[in-house]
Amino acid sequence: MEIEEFVEKYYVERQHTNSLKWDLLEERFGQADLLPLWVADMDFKVSQAITKILKDRILHGVYGYTFAGKSYYQAYNNWMETYFSFPIKEEWVRFSTGVVQAIYHLLYTFTDENDSVIIQTPVYYPFSDAVKDTNRRLVNVDLVNNDGYFTIDFERFEQAIIDQSVKLYIHCSPHNPVGRVWTEEEQANLFAICQKHNVLIISDEIHQDFTFEREHIPAANVSEGVHRPRVITVNSASKSFNIAGLTHCNIVITDDELRQKYDDFANSMIKTEANIMGLFATEAAYVDGMDWIDSLKNVIFNNYEIVRDYFTKFAPEITVSPLEGTYLVFVDLRKVVKSDEMVEFIQEKCGLAVDYGEWFGEGYEGFIRLNLATKPENIEKAVQTIVEQLG
Ligand SMILES: Cc1ncc(COP(=O)(O)O)c(C=O)c1O
Missing domain, CATH: 3.90.1150.10 (Aspartate Aminotransferase, domain 1)
Known part of the structure; x- marks a missing residue:
């Protein structure tokens, strides 16, 4: 159009x-x-597909407890496989009311108080809020500003991990606010450093659908997927399809042990069901958006x-x-x-x-x-x- x-x-x-x-x-x-x-x-x-599905639910008139049906997982899997070569198994997926909320929960699950968490600034500010609010220690490493084009300082990233005994890295891919779509090589270098120092990766890929220069490569696929077990991917249709108010997002944990750890946390802390409108709108978005x-x-x-x-x-x-x-x-x-x-x-x-x-x-x-x-x-x-x- x-x-x-x-x-x-x-x-x-x-x-x-x-x-x-x-x-x-x-x-x-x-x-x-x-x-x-x-x-x-x-x-x-x-x-129009999202409007239609929501309208149908509105006219149905009942908004009781709900669940993600097979068609939800199929649509999500198709989307991820077709556009990002990252097929998603149903059992890997958990839901949250938003990516920011998910990051808080993942920090509680996978780090302890006073553990160090690294981010690359400038970056979406709820990352640093989440680290501070959960009483973790914030480690900032600045991206390098080359006349407006921001790149990664791998040496400083690694040194900070060593110096501060960093446990977890929050990756923003594509990166808000600097607009970078990280290359395979950049991510391979970053994640090799994380692997060397046993740093877990939360990859916030909420902007995955908006790329112009090159294709988005999910962190889970970098270096032929070698880092996948230690990557937790968080994404949603909320940014791309303008449904943030419907408060629904996906958390993808491929590793059984990590997923069990998250489930243990969730069982003790998170008692919300999924939002019926968020689920249906997301499915409609992923079917043919x-x-x-x-x-x-x-x-x-x-x-x-x-x-x-x-x-x-x-x-x-x-x-x-x-x-x-x-x-x-x-x-x-x-x-x-x-x-x-x-x-x-x-x-x-x-x-x-x-x-x-x-x-x-x-x-x-x-x-x-x-x-x-x-x-x-x-x-x-x-x-x-x-x-x-x-x-
Ligand atoms: C990188 C990034 N993550 C998360 C969010 C917010 O996600 P949610 O509304 O699902 O918490 C935004 C919103 O701008 C964002 O840019």
């Missing part, structure tokens, strides 16, 4: 719909009249090009990280706005709500993350205003 056609068909005005992104601006930013390009959900309606994603990817990449090209032309001192994956773009404003004036510039002068760089790790003041999952008009307005306000 063409970009204009997709936007016409799926874009929705979300004010006054209990949207966190649009309706909590006053609470989160102290100002209600901002154009929200922050939290990662989309301003687009879900695919790729056409919808492909059309949406055109919209997202076009929005990225608007940001990149506008700044290249009118404010070349701004660095835009290349968008290999996700629908979030990391922008470096350090050469044009002083860090301590950033909030005033972005909110008061430009009227925007964004994620600020320092939320993703210490030292990233001066960066912002823009959410591209909206109509091009909003993105044009944002970049034009930024350039105008720079004067």
Whole structure:
């Protein structure tokens, strides 16, 4: 589908719909009249297949306890096998109400208090919150910033693991906010280090379906799957299909012993059943959602090009990280706005709500993350205003 056609068909005005992104601006930013390009959900309606399945359930009129049927596992397995060459056995799968919640539970299961957990910053901030909130020790290693293109510092990663006796690594793949889709080689090097030092891997692959530059390689498949037993994959349809409010995600644990350990934890701590709408919407997404994603990817990449090209032309001192994956773009404003004036510039002068760089790790003041999952008009307005306000 063409970009204009997709936007016409799926874009929705979300004010006054209990949207966190649009309706909590006053609470989160102290100002209600901002154009929200922050939290990662989309301003687009879900695919018709998802609408249909949910509508059918609504009309059925009973929302009692439920379970994932064979067709759920089949759809999930097909999706993972077809697009990521990672067939999923039903017995490997557990559910959670969200990837963030799953990470908390996995930290409780597989680490003890004061154990060290490593992350690569800048990274999705609930990773560091989860480590701190569970009383684990946070070990940050910065990615290397090569003029906006972020890469891994393997030496520092390994040294930090040795120095801090790290037990677990939280991998973000594709990586929010820097937009990288990790190569096979990068992941092979990372995981070889983890293996050498017996570090368990939680791989957050929630952005797996949004890649532009190269294909996403699941951590479980790296180096012909040699690390699979020590990789716990967490993914969901929530980001890709805009169903985060339905609170459902998959946890894939292929190793029997680790899975037993997780089940023991879950039996003592987690007593929620799956969300009926989340299950059904996820199944519908995985049955035949790729056409919808492909059309949406055109919209997202076009929005990225608007940001990149506008700044290249009118404010070349701004660095835009290349968008290999996700629908979030990391922008470096350090050469044009002083860090301590950033909030005033972005909110008061430009009227925007964004994620600020320092939320993703210490030292990233001066960066912002823009959410591209909206109509091009909003993105044009944002970049034009930024350039105008720079004067
Ligand atoms: C890397 C990453 N993980 C997890 C999440 C949130 O997942 P959930 O809503 O399932 O907790 C996000 C949301 O932006 C994300 O970017």
